[in-house]
Amino acid sequence: MSNNEQENRISQAIVSRLPRYLRYLTELETDGVERISSRELSSIMRVTASQLRQDLNNFGGFGQQGYGYNVSYLRDEIAKLLGMNDEHFLVIIGGGRFGKILAKNMNFNNSGFVLKGIFDNDEAVIGTDIDGHIVMSMDKLSDFVRENRIEIAVLTIPKESAKAVANGLCRTGISGIWNFSHTDLDMPDNIQVENVHLSDSLMRLSYRINEYRKNHAG
Amino acid sequence: MSNNEQENRISQAIVSRLPRYLRYLTELETDGVERISSRELSSIMRVTASQLRQDLNNFGGFGQQGYGYNVSYLRDEIAKLLGMNDEHFLVIIGGGRFGKILAKNMNFNNSGFVLKGIFDNDEAVIGTDIDGHIVMSMDKLSDFVRENRIEIAVLTIPKESAKAVANGLCRTGISGIWNFSHTDLDMPDNIQVENVHLSDSLMRLSYRINEYRKNHAG
Numbered sequence: 001m002s003n004n005e006q007e008n009r010i011s012q013a014i015v016s017r018l019p020r021y022l023r024y025l026t027e028l029e030t031d032g033v034e035r036i037s038s039r040e041l042s043s044i045m046r047v048t049a050s051q052l053r054q055d056l057n058n059f060g061g062f063g064q065q066g067y068g069y070n071v072s073y074l075r076d077e078i079a080k081l082l083g084m085n086d087e088h089f090l091v092i093i094g095g096g097r098f099g100k101i102l103a104k105n106m107n108f109n110n111s112g113f114v115l116k117g118i119f120d121n122d123e124a125v126i127g128t129d130i131d132g133h134i135v136m137s138m139d140k141l142s143d144f145v146r147e148n149r150i151e152i153a154v155l156t157i158p159k160e161s162a163k164a165v166a167n168g169l170c171r172t173g174i175s176g177i178w179n180f181s182h183t184d185l186d187m188p189d190n191i192q193v194e195n196v197h198l199s200d201s202l203m204r205l206s207y208r209i210n211e212y213r214k215n216h217a218g
Numbered sequence: 219m220s221n222n223e224q225e226n227r228i229s230q231a232i233v234s235r236l237p238r239y240l241r242y243l244t245e246l247e248t249d250g251v252e253r254i255s256s257r258e259l260s261s262i263m264r265v266t267a268s269q270l271r272q273d274l275n276n277f278g279g280f281g282q283q284g285y286g287y288n289v290s291y292l293r294d295e296i297a298k299l300l301g302m303n304d305e306h307f308l309v310i311i312g313g314g315r316f317g318k319i320l321a322k323n324m325n326f327n328n329s330g331f332v333l334k335g336i337f338d339n340d341e342a343v344i345g346t347d348i349d350g351h352i353v354m355s356m357d358k359l360s361d362f363v364r365e366n367r368i369e370i371a372v373l374t375i376p377k378e379s380a381k382a383v384a385n386g387l388c389r390t391g392i393s394g395i396w397n398f399s400h401t402d403l404d405m406p407d408n409i410q411v412e413n414v415h416l417s418d419s420l421m422r423l424s425y426r427i428n429e430y431r432k433n434h435a436g
Contacts, residue, residue, distance in 0.1 A: 013231075015422055015425055015426070016418075016422060018421070018422075018425065019415065019417070019418035019421040019422065020402075020415075020418065022421070023415075023418075046402075046404075081425060081428075082421045082424055082425045082428075083421075083424040083425060083427065083428040084421065084424070088424060088427075097319050097322075098319060101315050101316060101319060104315075111417065111420075111421070113420060113424075151427065152420075152423065152424075152427075175427045175430070175431075176423045176424070176426070176427045178419070178420060178423055184238075184264075186264075189430075190430065190434070192423055192426040192427050192430060193423075194419055194420070194422055194423035194426070196416065196419055197237065197238075197241075198414065199237065199329065200234075200237035200238065200241075201396070201412055201414055202329075202331060202370075202396060202412070203236070203237040203240070203300045203301075203302065203329070204233055204234060204236075204237065204300075204412055205370065205394045205396055205410055205411075205412035206300055206301040206302070206306060206331075206370075206394075207233055207236065207299060207300045207301060208233070208394070208410040208412070209301065209306075209369065209370075209393045209394045209410050210299075210300075210301040212393070212407075212408065212410060213393075216408070
Protein backbone atom coordinates (compact mmCIF):
# COMPACT_ATOMS: atom_id res chain seq x y z
CA MET A 1 0.00 0.00 0.00
CA SER A 2 2.78 2.39 0.86
CA ASN A 3 4.49 1.45 -2.41
CA ASN A 4 1.31 1.99 -4.38
CA GLU A 5 0.92 5.40 -2.84
CA GLN A 6 4.49 6.21 -3.76
CA GLU A 7 3.94 5.23 -7.42
CA ASN A 8 0.67 7.07 -7.44
CA ARG A 9 2.34 10.22 -6.14
CA ILE A 10 5.07 10.09 -8.76
CA SER A 11 2.60 9.80 -11.59
CA GLN A 12 0.47 12.58 -10.07
CA ALA A 13 3.51 14.87 -10.14
CA ILE A 14 4.09 14.16 -13.83
CA VAL A 15 0.40 14.59 -14.62
CA SER A 16 0.54 17.91 -12.82
CA ARG A 17 3.15 19.11 -15.29
CA LEU A 18 1.34 17.98 -18.46
CA PRO A 19 -1.12 20.91 -18.66
CA ARG A 20 1.85 23.26 -18.35
CA TYR A 21 3.70 21.47 -21.18
CA LEU A 22 0.53 21.79 -23.24
CA ARG A 23 0.30 25.53 -22.55
CA TYR A 24 3.89 26.17 -23.64
CA LEU A 25 3.65 23.96 -26.71
CA THR A 26 0.44 25.68 -27.78
CA GLU A 27 2.20 29.05 -27.52
CA LEU A 28 5.18 27.76 -29.55
CA GLU A 29 2.82 26.38 -32.20
CA THR A 30 0.99 29.71 -32.34
CA ASP A 31 4.37 31.43 -32.77
CA GLY A 32 5.08 29.20 -35.77
CA VAL A 33 7.84 27.10 -34.15
CA GLU A 34 7.92 23.68 -35.88
CA ARG A 35 10.74 21.85 -34.11
CA ILE A 36 12.45 22.29 -30.74
CA SER A 37 15.24 20.50 -28.89
CA SER A 38 14.66 19.15 -25.39
CA ARG A 39 17.33 21.62 -24.24
CA GLU A 40 15.47 24.63 -25.65
CA LEU A 41 12.06 23.42 -24.50
CA SER A 42 13.30 22.67 -20.99
CA SER A 43 14.97 26.08 -20.78
CA ILE A 44 11.73 27.87 -21.76
CA MET A 45 9.81 25.80 -19.25
CA ARG A 46 12.37 26.13 -16.46
CA VAL A 47 12.78 22.42 -15.87
CA THR A 48 16.01 20.48 -16.48
CA ALA A 49 16.38 18.75 -19.86
CA SER A 50 16.63 15.40 -18.08
CA GLN A 51 13.42 16.10 -16.18
CA LEU A 52 11.64 16.92 -19.43
CA ARG A 53 12.89 13.77 -21.20
CA GLN A 54 12.05 11.67 -18.14
CA ASP A 55 8.51 13.07 -17.98
CA LEU A 56 7.84 12.48 -21.66
CA ASN A 57 9.40 9.01 -21.60
CA ASN A 58 6.57 7.96 -19.32
CA PHE A 59 4.28 8.37 -22.31
CA GLY A 60 6.51 6.88 -24.97
CA GLY A 61 9.03 9.67 -25.60
CA PHE A 62 7.72 11.55 -28.67
CA GLY A 63 11.24 12.76 -29.57
CA GLN A 64 13.78 11.61 -32.12
CA GLN A 65 17.38 11.37 -30.90
CA GLY A 66 19.22 14.35 -32.37
CA TYR A 67 16.16 15.85 -34.03
CA GLY A 68 14.30 17.16 -31.01
CA TYR A 69 10.54 17.37 -30.86
CA ASN A 70 8.02 18.16 -33.55
CA VAL A 71 6.05 20.88 -31.73
CA SER A 72 2.61 20.21 -33.28
CA TYR A 73 2.94 16.46 -32.89
CA LEU A 74 4.06 16.69 -29.26
CA ARG A 75 1.33 19.21 -28.52
CA ASP A 76 -1.34 16.94 -30.02
CA GLU A 77 -0.08 13.86 -28.18
CA ILE A 78 -0.15 15.66 -24.83
CA ALA A 79 -3.59 17.08 -25.64
CA LYS A 80 -4.74 13.51 -26.33
CA LEU A 81 -3.29 12.28 -23.02
CA LEU A 82 -5.20 15.03 -21.24
CA GLY A 83 -8.41 14.05 -23.02
CA MET A 84 -8.54 17.39 -24.85
CA ASN A 85 -9.49 15.79 -28.18
CA ASP A 86 -12.90 14.74 -26.86
CA GLU A 87 -15.82 16.84 -25.75
CA HIS A 88 -16.55 16.76 -22.02
CA PHE A 89 -20.02 17.68 -20.81
CA LEU A 90 -20.22 19.47 -17.47
CA VAL A 91 -22.79 20.77 -15.05
CA ILE A 92 -22.18 23.46 -12.43
CA ILE A 93 -23.83 22.87 -9.08
CA GLY A 94 -24.23 26.17 -7.29
CA GLY A 95 -25.35 29.28 -9.18
CA GLY A 96 -23.72 31.74 -6.78
CA ARG A 97 -21.00 34.25 -7.55
CA PHE A 98 -18.29 31.72 -8.18
CA GLY A 99 -20.52 29.43 -10.20
CA LYS A 100 -21.36 32.42 -12.40
CA ILE A 101 -17.71 33.22 -13.10
CA LEU A 102 -16.95 29.62 -13.99
CA ALA A 103 -20.03 29.50 -16.24
CA LYS A 104 -18.73 32.44 -18.24
CA ASN A 105 -15.20 31.04 -18.51
CA MET A 106 -15.69 27.31 -18.72
CA ASN A 107 -14.52 26.67 -22.24
CA PHE A 108 -10.88 27.53 -21.52
CA ASN A 109 -9.21 28.08 -24.90
CA ASN A 110 -11.77 25.84 -26.63
CA SER A 111 -10.31 22.87 -24.78
CA GLY A 112 -13.44 20.75 -25.19
CA PHE A 113 -15.26 21.37 -21.91
CA VAL A 114 -18.91 22.12 -22.64
CA LEU A 115 -21.24 23.46 -19.97
CA LYS A 116 -24.65 21.82 -20.30
CA GLY A 117 -26.52 23.04 -17.23
CA ILE A 118 -26.45 24.92 -13.92
CA PHE A 119 -28.25 23.76 -10.76
CA ASP A 120 -29.08 25.39 -7.45
CA ASN A 121 -31.42 24.76 -4.52
CA ASP A 122 -32.20 28.45 -3.88
CA GLU A 123 -35.69 29.38 -5.11
CA ALA A 124 -34.43 32.91 -5.81
CA VAL A 125 -31.75 31.57 -8.17
CA ILE A 126 -33.71 28.78 -9.91
CA GLY A 127 -35.11 30.06 -13.20
CA THR A 128 -32.64 32.93 -13.54
CA ASP A 129 -30.45 33.16 -16.63
CA ILE A 130 -26.68 32.74 -16.24
CA ASP A 131 -24.90 33.29 -19.53
CA GLY A 132 -27.69 31.66 -21.51
CA HIS A 133 -28.34 28.83 -19.04
CA ILE A 134 -31.61 28.80 -17.08
CA VAL A 135 -30.72 27.62 -13.57
CA MET A 136 -32.49 24.34 -12.75
CA SER A 137 -33.68 22.94 -9.45
CA MET A 138 -31.49 20.36 -7.69
CA ASP A 139 -34.23 17.73 -7.82
CA LYS A 140 -33.76 17.59 -11.60
CA LEU A 141 -29.99 16.96 -11.32
CA SER A 142 -29.81 13.14 -11.33
CA ASP A 143 -32.07 12.70 -14.34
CA PHE A 144 -30.29 15.48 -16.23
CA VAL A 145 -26.84 13.95 -15.64
CA ARG A 146 -28.07 10.55 -16.88
CA GLU A 147 -29.93 11.86 -19.93
CA ASN A 148 -27.22 14.27 -21.11
CA ARG A 149 -24.15 12.06 -20.64
CA ILE A 150 -22.65 14.53 -18.17
CA GLU A 151 -19.07 13.56 -17.24
CA ILE A 152 -18.06 16.22 -14.76
CA ALA A 153 -19.92 18.01 -11.98
CA VAL A 154 -18.42 21.28 -10.80
CA LEU A 155 -19.23 21.86 -7.13
CA THR A 156 -19.34 25.49 -6.01
CA ILE A 157 -21.69 25.01 -3.06
CA PRO A 158 -20.94 25.48 0.67
CA LYS A 159 -19.14 22.58 2.34
CA GLU A 160 -22.18 21.82 4.50
CA SER A 161 -24.12 20.53 1.48
CA ALA A 162 -21.20 19.37 -0.70
CA LYS A 163 -20.88 15.86 0.75
CA ALA A 164 -24.60 15.11 0.42
CA VAL A 165 -24.71 16.36 -3.18
CA ALA A 166 -21.56 14.39 -4.06
CA ASN A 167 -23.05 11.22 -2.57
CA GLY A 168 -26.22 11.74 -4.59
CA LEU A 169 -24.08 11.95 -7.75
CA CYS A 170 -22.54 8.49 -7.15
CA ARG A 171 -25.50 6.70 -8.68
CA THR A 172 -25.81 8.88 -11.79
CA GLY A 173 -22.86 7.57 -13.83
CA ILE A 174 -20.82 10.75 -13.38
CA SER A 175 -17.04 10.32 -13.95
CA GLY A 176 -15.50 13.25 -12.13
CA ILE A 177 -16.03 16.06 -9.66
CA TRP A 178 -14.22 19.39 -9.85
CA ASN A 179 -14.56 20.41 -6.24
CA PHE A 180 -14.44 24.06 -5.18
CA SER A 181 -16.31 23.36 -1.94
CA HIS A 182 -14.07 23.82 1.04
CA THR A 183 -14.09 20.15 2.08
CA ASP A 184 -12.57 16.86 0.90
CA LEU A 185 -14.98 14.38 -0.69
CA ASP A 186 -15.00 10.64 -0.12
CA MET A 187 -15.98 9.09 -3.45
CA PRO A 188 -15.80 5.57 -4.92
CA ASP A 189 -12.86 4.67 -7.20
CA ASN A 190 -14.84 5.19 -10.40
CA ILE A 191 -15.36 8.89 -9.66
CA GLN A 192 -12.26 11.08 -9.90
CA VAL A 193 -12.09 14.15 -7.68
CA GLU A 194 -9.96 17.23 -8.28
CA ASN A 195 -10.00 19.64 -5.36
CA VAL A 196 -9.38 23.35 -5.71
CA HIS A 197 -8.82 24.79 -2.24
CA LEU A 198 -7.88 28.40 -2.85
CA SER A 199 -7.04 29.06 0.79
CA ASP A 200 -4.59 26.10 0.77
CA SER A 201 -2.83 27.76 -2.13
CA LEU A 202 -2.58 31.08 -0.29
CA MET A 203 -1.19 29.29 2.78
CA ARG A 204 1.51 27.60 0.68
CA LEU A 205 2.53 31.03 -0.53
CA SER A 206 2.61 32.35 3.01
CA TYR A 207 4.73 29.35 4.09
CA ARG A 208 7.28 29.99 1.34
CA ILE A 209 7.49 33.69 2.23
CA ASN A 210 8.12 32.71 5.87
CA GLU A 211 10.79 30.18 4.88
CA TYR A 212 12.59 32.68 2.66
CA ARG A 213 12.68 35.18 5.54
CA LYS A 214 13.99 32.63 8.02
CA ASN A 215 16.77 31.61 5.62
CA HIS A 216 17.73 35.20 4.78
CA ALA A 217 17.30 36.88 8.15
CA GLY A 218 19.83 39.23 9.66
CA MET B 219 21.15 21.03 -9.70
CA SER B 220 19.11 17.95 -10.41
CA ASN B 221 19.55 16.96 -6.79
CA ASN B 222 18.45 20.34 -5.55
CA GLU B 223 15.38 20.16 -7.71
CA GLN B 224 14.60 16.74 -6.30
CA GLU B 225 14.90 17.99 -2.72
CA ASN B 226 12.89 21.05 -3.55
CA ARG B 227 10.12 18.93 -5.06
CA ILE B 228 9.96 16.68 -2.02
CA SER B 229 9.62 19.56 0.36
CA GLN B 230 7.02 21.19 -1.90
CA ALA B 231 4.95 18.01 -1.70
CA ILE B 232 5.03 18.10 2.10
CA VAL B 233 4.23 21.80 2.16
CA SER B 234 1.29 21.08 -0.13
CA ARG B 235 -0.17 18.79 2.52
CA LEU B 236 0.26 21.18 5.47
CA PRO B 237 -2.84 23.34 4.74
CA ARG B 238 -4.89 20.15 4.56
CA TYR B 239 -3.51 18.97 7.93
CA LEU B 240 -4.41 22.38 9.33
CA ARG B 241 -7.97 22.13 8.00
CA TYR B 242 -8.57 18.72 9.56
CA LEU B 243 -6.97 19.65 12.89
CA THR B 244 -9.07 22.83 13.07
CA GLU B 245 -12.21 20.73 12.57
CA LEU B 246 -11.11 18.26 15.25
CA GLU B 247 -10.40 21.10 17.65
CA THR B 248 -13.83 22.62 16.92
CA ASP B 249 -15.37 19.21 17.63
CA GLY B 250 -13.68 19.19 21.06
CA VAL B 251 -11.14 16.43 20.31
CA GLU B 252 -8.09 16.95 22.57
CA ARG B 253 -5.77 14.09 21.63
CA ILE B 254 -5.49 11.82 18.60
CA SER B 255 -3.21 8.92 17.60
CA SER B 256 -1.29 9.08 14.34
CA ARG B 257 -3.31 6.03 13.24
CA GLU B 258 -6.65 7.81 13.79
CA LEU B 259 -5.49 11.10 12.28
CA SER B 260 -4.04 9.38 9.22
CA SER B 261 -7.24 7.38 8.73
CA ILE B 262 -9.38 10.54 8.83
CA MET B 263 -7.01 12.23 6.41
CA ARG B 264 -6.63 9.23 4.07
CA VAL B 265 -2.86 9.10 4.23
CA THR B 266 -0.86 6.22 5.70
CA ALA B 267 0.23 6.56 9.35
CA SER B 268 3.87 6.35 8.23
CA GLN B 269 3.31 9.14 5.68
CA LEU B 270 1.79 11.32 8.38
CA ARG B 271 4.64 10.70 10.86
CA GLN B 272 7.21 11.21 8.09
CA ASP B 273 5.63 14.52 7.08
CA LEU B 274 5.48 15.84 10.62
CA ASN B 275 9.00 14.62 11.44
CA ASN B 276 10.26 17.13 8.90
CA PHE B 277 9.19 19.84 11.30
CA GLY B 278 10.30 18.20 14.55
CA GLY B 279 7.60 15.58 15.11
CA PHE B 280 5.13 17.18 17.56
CA GLY B 281 4.01 13.75 18.87
CA GLN B 282 4.85 11.75 21.98
CA GLN B 283 5.55 8.06 21.43
CA GLY B 284 2.47 6.16 22.66
CA TYR B 285 0.49 9.30 23.49
CA GLY B 286 -0.38 10.52 20.01
CA TYR B 287 -0.80 14.17 19.19
CA ASN B 288 -2.25 17.01 21.24
CA VAL B 289 -4.72 18.39 18.67
CA SER B 290 -4.56 22.07 19.68
CA TYR B 291 -0.77 22.05 20.00
CA LEU B 292 -0.27 20.35 16.63
CA ARG B 293 -2.80 22.68 15.02
CA ASP B 294 -1.01 25.75 16.42
CA GLU B 295 2.43 24.53 15.35
CA ILE B 296 1.27 23.88 11.77
CA ALA B 297 -0.49 27.25 11.73
CA LYS B 298 2.80 28.83 12.81
CA LEU B 299 4.71 27.00 10.04
CA LEU B 300 2.21 28.33 7.52
CA GLY B 301 2.63 31.84 8.87
CA MET B 302 -0.98 31.96 10.05
CA ASN B 303 -0.09 33.57 13.38
CA ASP B 304 0.95 36.79 11.70
CA GLU B 305 -1.08 39.31 9.75
CA HIS B 306 -0.36 39.43 6.02
CA PHE B 307 -1.28 42.55 4.08
CA LEU B 308 -2.44 42.05 0.50
CA VAL B 309 -3.45 44.06 -2.52
CA ILE B 310 -5.58 42.78 -5.38
CA ILE B 311 -4.50 43.91 -8.84
CA GLY B 312 -7.45 43.70 -11.20
CA GLY B 313 -10.92 44.81 -10.07
CA GLY B 314 -12.80 42.58 -12.53
CA ARG B 315 -15.20 39.78 -11.72
CA PHE B 316 -12.65 37.47 -10.22
CA GLY B 317 -10.93 40.23 -8.27
CA LYS B 318 -14.31 41.12 -6.77
CA ILE B 319 -14.99 37.57 -5.62
CA LEU B 320 -11.57 37.32 -4.00
CA ALA B 321 -12.06 40.71 -2.34
CA LYS B 322 -15.22 39.49 -0.66
CA ASN B 323 -13.68 36.19 0.44
CA MET B 324 -10.11 37.07 1.20
CA ASN B 325 -10.02 36.52 4.92
CA PHE B 326 -10.48 32.74 4.73
CA ASN B 327 -11.55 31.59 8.19
CA ASN B 328 -9.82 34.58 9.78
CA SER B 329 -6.48 33.17 8.75
CA GLY B 330 -4.69 36.50 8.97
CA PHE B 331 -4.77 37.70 5.35
CA VAL B 332 -5.88 41.33 5.31
CA LEU B 333 -6.88 43.06 2.07
CA LYS B 334 -5.55 46.64 2.09
CA GLY B 335 -6.33 47.86 -1.43
CA ILE B 336 -7.56 47.07 -4.94
CA PHE B 337 -5.96 48.42 -8.12
CA ASP B 338 -7.03 48.56 -11.76
CA ASN B 339 -6.03 50.45 -14.90
CA ASP B 340 -9.57 50.75 -16.27
CA GLU B 341 -10.94 54.30 -15.83
CA ALA B 342 -14.45 52.82 -15.56
CA VAL B 343 -13.40 50.71 -12.57
CA ILE B 344 -11.09 53.18 -10.75
CA GLY B 345 -13.02 54.99 -8.02
CA THR B 346 -15.74 52.33 -7.73
CA ASP B 347 -16.39 50.66 -4.38
CA ILE B 348 -15.66 46.93 -4.04
CA ASP B 349 -16.70 45.64 -0.64
CA GLY B 350 -15.64 48.88 1.06
CA HIS B 351 -12.44 49.38 -0.96
CA ILE B 352 -12.27 52.27 -3.42
CA VAL B 353 -10.42 50.94 -6.48
CA MET B 354 -7.18 52.87 -7.02
CA SER B 355 -5.26 53.65 -10.21
CA MET B 356 -2.27 51.44 -11.09
CA ASP B 357 0.11 54.40 -11.00
CA LYS B 358 -0.42 54.57 -7.22
CA LEU B 359 0.49 50.88 -6.74
CA SER B 360 4.24 51.07 -6.04
CA ASP B 361 3.98 53.82 -3.43
CA PHE B 362 1.03 52.11 -1.79
CA VAL B 363 2.87 48.78 -1.49
CA ARG B 364 5.88 50.49 0.09
CA GLU B 365 3.94 52.69 2.48
CA ASN B 366 1.53 50.01 3.70
CA ARG B 367 3.98 47.12 4.14
CA ILE B 368 2.11 45.01 1.59
CA GLU B 369 3.48 41.45 1.48
CA ILE B 370 1.38 39.80 -1.20
CA ALA B 371 0.02 41.01 -4.53
CA VAL B 372 -2.89 39.02 -5.95
CA LEU B 373 -2.84 39.18 -9.76
CA THR B 374 -6.21 38.76 -11.45
CA ILE B 375 -5.36 40.62 -14.66
CA PRO B 376 -5.10 39.23 -18.22
CA LYS B 377 -1.84 37.47 -19.06
CA GLU B 378 -0.88 40.18 -21.56
CA SER B 379 -0.31 42.70 -18.73
CA ALA B 380 0.63 40.29 -15.93
CA LYS B 381 4.36 40.08 -16.67
CA ALA B 382 4.81 43.86 -16.88
CA VAL B 383 2.92 44.44 -13.63
CA ALA B 384 4.89 41.67 -11.88
CA ASN B 385 8.18 43.18 -13.06
CA GLY B 386 7.08 46.58 -11.76
CA LEU B 387 6.45 45.00 -8.35
CA CYS B 388 10.05 43.70 -8.07
CA ARG B 389 11.33 47.02 -6.76
CA THR B 390 8.60 47.63 -4.17
CA GLY B 391 9.70 45.17 -1.47
CA ILE B 392 6.81 42.80 -2.09
CA SER B 393 7.40 39.23 -0.82
CA GLY B 394 4.95 37.14 -2.81
CA ILE B 395 2.59 37.00 -5.77
CA TRP B 396 -0.59 34.93 -5.81
CA ASN B 397 -0.95 34.58 -9.55
CA PHE B 398 -4.34 33.94 -11.17
CA SER B 399 -3.18 35.30 -14.52
CA HIS B 400 -2.95 32.56 -17.10
CA THR B 401 0.84 32.78 -17.49
CA ASP B 402 3.96 31.78 -15.55
CA LEU B 403 5.95 34.62 -14.01
CA ASP B 404 9.70 34.91 -13.92
CA MET B 405 10.56 36.57 -10.61
CA PRO B 406 13.78 36.98 -8.58
CA ASP B 407 14.43 34.55 -5.69
CA ASN B 408 13.21 36.96 -3.02
CA ILE B 409 9.68 37.02 -4.44
CA GLN B 410 7.69 33.80 -4.04
CA VAL B 411 5.08 32.99 -6.68
CA GLU B 412 2.10 30.70 -6.23
CA ASN B 413 0.25 30.04 -9.49
CA VAL B 414 -3.41 29.13 -9.66
CA HIS B 415 -4.16 27.84 -13.17
CA LEU B 416 -7.75 26.68 -12.98
CA SER B 417 -7.71 25.18 -16.47
CA ASP B 418 -4.65 23.06 -15.55
CA SER B 419 -6.66 21.67 -12.67
CA LEU B 420 -9.60 20.80 -14.94
CA MET B 421 -7.21 19.09 -17.39
CA ARG B 422 -5.73 16.97 -14.60
CA LEU B 423 -9.26 15.83 -13.78
CA SER B 424 -9.94 15.03 -17.42
CA TYR B 425 -6.65 13.05 -17.60
CA ARG B 426 -7.58 10.94 -14.57
CA ILE B 427 -11.07 10.24 -15.99
CA ASN B 428 -9.43 9.09 -19.25
CA GLU B 429 -6.94 6.90 -17.41
CA TYR B 430 -9.64 5.27 -15.32
CA ARG B 431 -11.61 4.44 -18.47
CA LYS B 432 -8.57 2.99 -20.25
CA ASN B 433 -7.83 0.77 -17.27
CA HIS B 434 -11.43 -0.37 -16.84
CA ALA B 435 -12.53 -0.69 -20.44
CA GLY B 436 -14.37 -3.72 -21.83
